[in-house]
Amino acid sequence: HKTPSLGLEVVSVYLICQSGDISISTCAKYGRSDRTTCSEGIPDYQTKNTDCAMSADLVFLRCDGESECPFFVSSSVLGDPCVGTFKYLEVKYVCYSSLVTCEGSISHIQCENGVIYVSSAKYGRRDRRTCSTGITDDQRRRTNCSTRANYVFRSCHGKSECSILVSSSVFGDPCIGTYKYLEVNYRCQR
The missing domain is CATH 2.60.120.740 (Rhamnose-binding lectin domain (RBL))
Structure with a gap:
């Protein structure tokens, strides 16, 4: 699940398992690691820096083992790995x-x-x-x-x-x- 977030903007995501619990299968990442994800309508200069994704351990701490997990995505919550770059949160999870x-x-x-x-x-x-x-x-x-x-x-x-x-x-x-x-x-x- 990829959710866009620009430093000042706050986006809410909601991880949910209809039956069972959330298990974060790989490390959650926040920032930008490619130019195409969440780039529609975004100026080119805000997607140029693709080497600024960082681990979003807070998502794991709050959501792993829960059946549902509302989460606010913003640089003020997760930190800002690349000022001026349009960022997104990438979380891969399965339901157990x-x-x-x-x-x-x-x-x-x-x-x-x-x-x-x-x-x-x-x-x-x-x-x-x-x-x-x-x-x-x-x-x-x-x-x-x-x-x-x-x-x-x-x-x-x-x-x-x-x-x-x-x-x-x-x-x-x-x-x-x-x-x-x-x-x-x-x-x-x-």
Whole structure:
């Protein structure tokens, strides 16, 4: 998504994922790296400097992991890498869905149109709130005990659907005596 912005002008962009969360796939850039992008109606002297794009880390910090993200594009917000040049913001992102399944349940992932692309999968416990209903405090006290769930990658990646029993017998036990859960971030890819 490329959005034009000239230092004094403020343009609002709205990144959104209808289902899932925003994942910035490459670094967001603000400035100008070519003469043709966002150049219609712009004087030639304002598109001449094409070596002035800088990383827009603020976009990543504000938007990555959110389902929607309104953002103001201007030099006062992002900095001005090239005064007098008509600039644009370039952000490449994908939308990932998240699925959390409690221990002892079946995790089911399905893509109606396409195949499953697993971005991350962890089994264990990373906080006290997730999957905590009816679970004693002792069983959720330990929160830094998750491990990469490679079985999800092998079983689901590239398929249109998969079902997995969420259990230490499948994933191993990263924290004995702790009630665990499976967290999967994925997207449906055509």
